[in-house]
Amino acid sequence: MPEPWTTDVRRFGTIDSTNRYLLDEARAGAPDGVVAVADHQTAGRGRLGRTWEAPPGANLLVSVLLRPAIGPAERHLATTAVALAAVDAVAALGAPGLSDVSVKWPNDLVDPAGRKLAGVLAESDLARPGADDGPPDPVVVGVGINVNWPGDDTELPPELRGHAVSLRQLAGGTVDREALLDGFLVALGPRVTDLGSPSGRLRLAGDLLSSCSTVGTRVRVDLPDGSFEGTATGISPEGHLVVATGEGTRTVVAGDVVHVRPGS
Ligand code: BT5
Numbered sequence: 001m002p003e004p005w006t007t008d009v010r011r012f013g014t015i016d017s018t019n020r021y022l023l024d025e026a027r028a029g030a031p032d033g034v035v036a037v038a039d040h041q042t043a044g045r046g047r048l049g050r051t052w053e054a055p056p057g058a059n060l061l062v063s064v065l066l067r068p069a070i071g072p073a074e075r076h077l078a079t080t081a082v083a084l085a086a087v088d089a090v091a092a093l094g095a096p097g098l099s100d101v102s103v104k105w106p107n108d109l110v111d112p113a114g115r116k117l118a119g120v121l122a123e124s125d126l127a128r129p130g131a132d133d134g135p136p137d138p139v140v141v142g143v144g145i146n147v148n149w150p151g152d153d154t155e156l157p158p159e160l161r162g163h164a165v166s167l168r169q170l171a172g173g174t175v176d177r178e179a180l181l182d183g184f185l186v187a188l189g190p191r192v193t194d195l196g197s198p199s200g201r202l203r204l205a206g207d208l209l210s211s212c213s214t215v216g217t218r219v220r221v222d223l224p225d226g227s228f229e230g231t232a233t234g235i236s237p238e239g240h241l242v243v244a245t246g247e248g249t250r251t252v253v254a255g256d257v258v259h260v261r262p263g264s
Helices: 018-027 076-092 167-171 177-195 198-211
Strands: 009-015 035-041 060-066 102-104 108-110 116-124 139-145 218-223 226-235 241-245 248-252 256-259
Touching (some): 009 018, 018 116, 018 139, 060 076, 060 177, 076 108, 076 198, 177 198
Parallel strands (some): 009 035
Antiparallel strands (some): 035 060, 102 108, 108 116, 116 139, 218 226, 218 256
């Protein structure tokens, strides 16, 4: 069995948020390579103040502390590295039904029907940049993967019905969370190594392109100052989404993307 990326895995029964925990650890000087895993989060975070839902003991809730020596323009690739490790780990479970999971840019894992299987949240503390001669600034990347919840749509809150899916549903039976965590930590090693070199970062962007169901799709991009529509045509070397619109090409660094079905 290949080695896991780290052995510093801190386990929690109940915690507010594994991302919050590691951001605090990072502020206190914790090094690259700390992992936090929880059975239950009382304040699981999504992006933009949204929440991440998971009942106790059912799903994988894990965050990793990275200190990649990369500039702000390439920080998206930290999300990419973790999302690709999650895709790798799901595929490594080897169950039928789990090989068609893709990445919906910027931070979701989805099934072929577009239902959300997992979400990735990268947070950094750029208000407190590190000293020039200190370790690189931290980025905490958390992923929530729906493993054994929901068992079916009726278990979901109404707003998630038809929009969320679990590995259990896709595999047709319960899935071992520990095996998934082990696979994730193994898959993370080469992905994090890739973050540290220009050629590795190109590989991450290329692998994101191969795994990304957004590319080739008609999309609506929601930005803080408005929305626009176009066709997603590629991924930039920094991991950003390239969208062709009637007025030319736009590169999206951050935003919410909706896959628009023709005619909708
Ligand atoms: C995300 O945000 O998808 C990032 C989720 C990251 C969660 C992990 S768990 C470990 C670590 N610690 C944390 O505190 N967070 C991270 P976003 O793209 O904003 O999506 C959030 C939206 O997804 C919600 O507003 C719901 O609509 C939907 N959602 C919530 N829980 C879900 C679930 N279990 N499955 C599918 N969709 C869900």
